[in-house]
Amino acid sequence: MTATAPELMDLTAKDFASDQEVRWCPGCGNYSILVQVKKVLPTLGLPREKIVFVSGIGCSSRFPYYVDTFGIHGIHGRACALATGLKMANPELSVWVATGDGDALSIGGNHFVHMLRKNVGLKVLLFNNRIYGLTKGQYSPTSEMGKRTKSTPWGSVDTPFNALSVALGAEATFAARGLDSDPKQLCDVLERAAAHQGTAFVEIYQNCSVFNDGAFAHSHKAGRAENTLYLEHGKPMIFGKQRDKGIRLNGTHPEVVKLGERVSMDDLLIHDEKAPEATLAYLLSRMCRPEFPEPVGVFRCVEQAPYEKRVHDQIAAAKDQLGPGSLEKLYAAGETWAVE
Amino acid sequence: MITDSMAPTRPTSVEELETVTVRFAGDSGDGMQLAGTQFSNASAMFGNDISTFPDYPSEIRAPAGTLFGVSGFQISFSSKDIATPGDQLDALIAMNPAALKTNLADLVAGGVLLINTDAFTESNLQKAHCDSNPLEDDSLKGYQVYRVPITQLTLRAVQGSGLTAKQSERCKNFFALGLMCWLFDRPLEPTFSWICEKFGKTPALVQANSLAIKAGYAFGETAEIFATQYRVKKARLPRGTYRRLTGNEATVLGLVTASQRAGLPMFYGSYPITPASEILQELSRLKNYDVVTFQAEDEIAAMCSVIGASFAGSLAVTGTSGPGLDLKQEAIGLAVAIELPVVIVNVQRGGPSTGLPTKTEQADLLTAVNGRHGECPLPVIAALSPADCFTMAMEAARLAIKYMTPVILLTDGYIANGAEPWRIPRLEELPELKARFVPPRSNGDRFQPYTRDENLARPWALPGTEGLAHRLGGLEKQDITGDVCYDPDNHQRMTELREQKVQGIAGDIPLQEVVGPEQGRLLVLGWGGTHGAIQSAGEVARDKGQQVACATLRYLNPFPQNLEQIIRSYDRVLIPELNTGQLRALIRAKYLVDAEGLNKVKGRPFMIGEINSKIDQMLSEVSS
Numbered sequence: 001m002t003a004t005a006p007e008l009m010d011l012t013a014k015d016f017a018s019d020q021e022v023r024w025c026p027g028c029g030n031y032s033i034l035v036q037v038k039k040v041l042p043t044l045g046l047p048r049e050k051i052v053f054v055s056g057i058g059c060s061s062r063f064p065y066y067v068d069t070f071g072i073h074g075i076h077g078r079a080c081a082l083a084t085g086l087k088m089a090n091p092e093l094s095v096w097v098a099t100g101d102g103d104a105l106s107i108g109g110n111h112f113v114h115m116l117r118k119n120v121g122l123k124v125l126l127f128n129n130r131i132y133g134l135t136k137g138q139y140s141p142t143s144e145m146g147k148r149t150k151s152t153p154w155g156s157v158d159t160p161f162n163a164l165s166v167a168l169g170a171e172a173t174f175a176a177r178g179l180d181s182d183p184k185q186l187c188d189v190l191e192r193a194a195a196h197q198g199t200a201f202v203e204i205y206q207n208c209s210v211f212n213d214g215a216f217a218h219s220h221k222a223g224r225a226e227n228t229l230y231l232e233h234g235k236p237m238i239f240g241k242q243r244d245k246g247i248r249l250n251g252t253h254p255e256v257v258k259l260g261e262r263v264s265m266d267d268l269l270i271h272d273e274k275a276p277e278a279t280l281a282y283l284l285s286r287m288c289r290p291e292f293p294e295p296v297g298v299f300r301c302v303e304q305a306p307y308e309k310r311v312h313d314q315i316a317a318a319k320d321q322l323g324p325g326s327l328e329k330l331y332a333a334g335e336t337w338a339v340e
Numbered sequence: 341m342i343t344d345s346m347a348p349t350r351p352t353s354v355e356e357l358e359t360v361t362v363r364f365a366g367d368s369g370d371g372m373q374l375a376g377t378q379f380s381n382a383s384a385m386f387g388n389d390i391s392t393f394p395d396y397p398s399e400i401r402a403p404a405g406t407l408f409g410v411s412g413f414q415i416s417f418s419s420k421d422i423a424t425p426g427d428q429l430d431a432l433i434a435m436n437p438a439a440l441k442t443n444l445a446d447l448v449a450g451g452v453l454l455i456n457t458d459a460f461t462e463s464n465l466q467k468a469h470c471d472s473n474p475l476e477d478d479s480l481k482g483y484q485v486y487r488v489p490i491t492q493l494t495l496r497a498v499q500g501s502g503l504t505a506k507q508s509e510r511c512k513n514f515f516a517l518g519l520m521c522w523l524f525d526r527p528l529e530p531t532f533s534w535i536c537e538k539f540g541k542t543p544a545l546v547q548a549n550s551l552a553i554k555a556g557y558a559f560g561e562t563a564e565i566f567a568t569q570y571r572v573k574k575a576r577l578p579r580g581t582y583r584r585l586t587g588n589e590a591t592v593l594g595l596v597t598a599s600q601r602a603g604l605p606m607f608y609g610s611y612p613i614t615p616a617s618e619i620l621q622e623l624s625r626l627k628n629y630d631v632v633t634f635q636a637e638d639e640i641a642a643m644c645s646v647i648g649a650s651f652a653g654s655l656a657v658t659g660t661s662g663p664g665l666d667l668k669q670e671a672i673g674l675a676v677a678i679e680l681p682v683v684i685v686n687v688q689r690g691g692p693s694t695g696l697p698t699k700t701e702q703a704d705l706l707t708a709v710n711g712r713h714g715e716c717p718l719p720v721i722a723a724l725s726p727a728d729c730f731t732m733a734m735e736a737a738r739l740a741i742k743y744m745t746p747v748i749l750l751t752d753g754y755i756a757n758g759a760e761p762w763r764i765p766r767l768e769e770l771p772e773l774k775a776r777f778v779p780p781r782s783n784g785d786r787f788q789p790y791t792r793d794e795n796l797a798r799p800w801a802l803p804g805t806e807g808l809a810h811r812l813g814g815l816e817k818q819d820i821t822g823d824v825c826y827d828p829d830n831h832q833r834m835t836e837l838r839e840q841k842v843q844g845i846a847g848d849i850p851l852q853e854v855v856g857p858e859q860g861r862l863l864v865l866g867w868g869g870t871h872g873a874i875q876s877a878g879e880v881a882r883d884k885g886q887q888v889a890c891a892t893l894r895y896l897n898p899f900p901q902n903l904e905q906i907i908r909s910y911d912r913v914l915i916p917e918l919n920t921g922q923l924r925a926l927i928r929a930k931y932l933v934d935a936e937g938l939n940k941v942k943g944r945p946f947m948i949g950e951i952n953s954k955i956d957q958m959l960s961e962v963s964s
Contacts, residue, residue, distance in 0.1 A: 085634065315631075
């Protein structure tokens with residue numbers, strides 16, 4: 001990377017605001033996400049033109065219009081595929097994908113898992129509101145079983161996807177969860193994602209105030225301490241207003257325990273986001289209310305060369321070994337003959 | 341080519357021919373494609389013009405001996421310029437009963453028929469549904485039949501080279517090749533060097549295959565069953581260095597050339613599909629040419645990845661066949677809307693649905709021109725022959741870059757797999773290609789991504805360039821600014837601009853050439869891979885004194901500017917196509933001409949004779 005020009009250090013969130021009027025509904029969780037993203041972008045040490053936002057279709061996918069960087073508002077479900085080609089063609093760009101639960105996990109499910117498996121160097125923000133907002137209220141692949149929506153008047157009979165479980169099953173090297181209702185936590189997670197080489201996947205609990213209001217009410221301020229578990233690498237898993245509860249492993253099952261005479265800190269699970277296998281991260285991803293507090297923060301962060309680097313290293317090696325290609329050589333490959 | 345040691349032991353009469361068509365036919369595991377390819381190489385290197393037609397089943401290893409497992413490789417070689425692999429066979433080599441049964445009808449009366457008698461077992465006859473053994477009944481009367489125990493002779497020839505019995509038997513295609521090389525006086529050297537290169541790491545295979553081909557050649561020479569050896573003189577081709585090229589190979593060379601000439605790295609995103617996969621495979625070997633290949637998770641991802649790569653400034657290309665083109669269409673629409681250059685190579689095959697994966701057809705024309713929702717125009721061009729894929733791949737890249745648009749290049753299974761000699765061009769003969777990127781700016785003015793140049797192309801502004809930050813998207817954009825815009829008049833204007841841009845290309849492409857009289861009774865109009873058969877039929881007709889002109893289109897959208905005037909210069913227009921009338925529909929709609937069709941959808945190319953019969957019929961109608 002070239003040296004950062006001094007004026008870049010002076011960029012602020014304001015510099016990333018585009019001249020477009022933001023058109024999300026009043027009270028939409030996307031506003032909070034937009035604010036935090038604009039706060040994180042100046043910390044990248046990159047000029048605006050090195051940053052690209054790519055999206056598919058849905059409320060989340062209007063995101064590129066609202067940040068003054070390069071951007072593509074693509075077609076439904078294909079943001080990950082568009083961004084993969086972009087990043088492979090120019091690995092120097094910082095490429096961000098804004099997607100939703102329908103866009104990434106339903107119509108774009110195939111691209112989502114293959115991008116993760118390849119570890120393409122993209123920051124992927126999945127705004128999960130558990131509903132189709134832009135099409136006005138049908139259930140999504142993350143909607144709970146039994147959920148009544150416009151297209152499930154008798155209740156959904158689908159088993160929902162757990163976005164983090166899917167990502168971890170697809171070999172995610174970075175998987176995290178953020179809350180639109182906790183700006184500081186979201187900002188921290190976004191900064192961690194920005195620093196990751198390879199696919200940095202962040203599921204963001206996002207409130208749709210019109211079609212699925214309160215879907216994540218448990219994680220809002222009042223109940224947050226009791227209902228969420230803030231993950232910290234190397235620290236025991238403690239939660240609760242009084243910080244008096246924790247997670248312990250019983251065989252292969254996690255359980256909630258109360259700290260006291262019988263249970264000490266030493267009995268609690270210690271978070272290890274760098275574990276080579278995703279087993280612990282997966283186990284955490286399965287912890288759901290009401291039985292468990294829902295973990296937020298970084299579930300997994302392991303180093304692995306990003307896809308585009310492996311691709312370009314191979315090209316460099318081919319050039320070293322074979323020399324740069326010449327058309328004359330290419331044409332004359334195989335058997336040739338002369339006609340006089 | 342015949343050395344002293346191989347000198348004939350008896351006089352054989354030698355017959356000189358202008359053009360010969362032969363077919364190697366056998367089980368799909370018999371190595372017929374390989375034998376045919378080597379025979380083609382030998383013929384090309386000897387100096388003949390050649391045209392080939394590989395025809396194989398879509399099953400990788402169909403059950404041995406069955407009718408549907410037959411694989412064939414046809415080659416025509418000539419002392420004159422030829423454009424098709426021939427209508428009828430002068431010689432057929434049949435490695436088993438199924439191959440004989442499925443191919444015999446194409447052999448000309450009195451033609452040479454070489455049969456591997458060892459394969460005519462009771463079980464193979466049954467698998468081929470033969471009621472009686474054709475070697476014993478009268479069915480082969482009327483051909484020059486040569487019964488050769490090819491399997492036995494091969495096993496004997498390779499004895500001692502250390503191969504297993506099964507490996508030894510697999511050398512029989514080389515014995516067959518050797519025999520055909522003797523019969524048609526082809527050199528063995530090209531095959532020897534190929535064997536050494538291919539099997540160099542396994543000396544036993546080099547030895548065995550070389551022994552088998554020599555044995556086949558020597559058998560022809562010494563076994564006193566062949567009355568005649570055939571010779572085809574060298575063709576008078578333009579001076580230069582040549583190589584043999586299939587259409588898919590030519591497409592690869594054309595794309596890499598375009599990328600190098602334009603100074604753009606190439607990005608090829610694709611999903612494996614018959615018959616386009618060779619393009620992905622070949623390009624993936626060319627990493628030192630700044631080629632990034634991406635085997636995407638599906639056809640849609642392949643198309644989207646190339647749009648992303650195009651945004652970043654690569655020469656972005658995808659390749660596919662019919663089913664894949666269907667899947668790509670929505671994303672192609674995005675490329676039309678955001679006006680980014682992309683080349684889409686569609687190697688057509690028989691449809692609908694999975695259709696005939698390994699067989700040829702021209703039935704994707706309308707879907708290429710019109711197959712997207714909304715008003716979604718883009719240039720569509722087609723290659724006429726295997727070697728023409730080189731030229732048209734470069735042309736597709738030129739149009740895409742110059743007009744900031746996706747371009748569909750149509751080839752087909754027939755020209756993609758077929759081969760012909762290709763004169764290697766000198767670099768100075770190649771067209772210039774230029775990509776213009778918007779330079780960085782620091783004046784603080786807002787960049788306007790939807791301004792247009794004299795060709796109505798919008799600027800190509802790469803992410804990473806200072807001062808050019810902008811957002812593209814599939815929502816309708818405001819003219820000039822590119823902002824999302826639902827204004828009714830703006831949508832009308834943008835729709836018209838996109839159409840005008842594509843139609844304007846008509847002024848930037850060559851005028852259509854016509855072979856034959858400039859006006860007259862009949863114009864035969866075709867497009868793409870049927871070029872060879874159509875032009876050959878035209879020659880036959882004019883030799884007979886018929887007033888017939890031929891034109892084969894490479895530009896399908898827009899059409900060349902002089903096409904209407906050409907069409908109006910003839911009493912009648914015949915449009916032969918390997919579909920049910922797709923070009924005809926476009927021509928009729930555009931020019932209100934009552935063109936007539938000759939339409940075939942059998943998964944096979946036109947025979948010259950089929951077109952001549954139709955010409956004869958139409959001309960007799962005119963005169964009656």
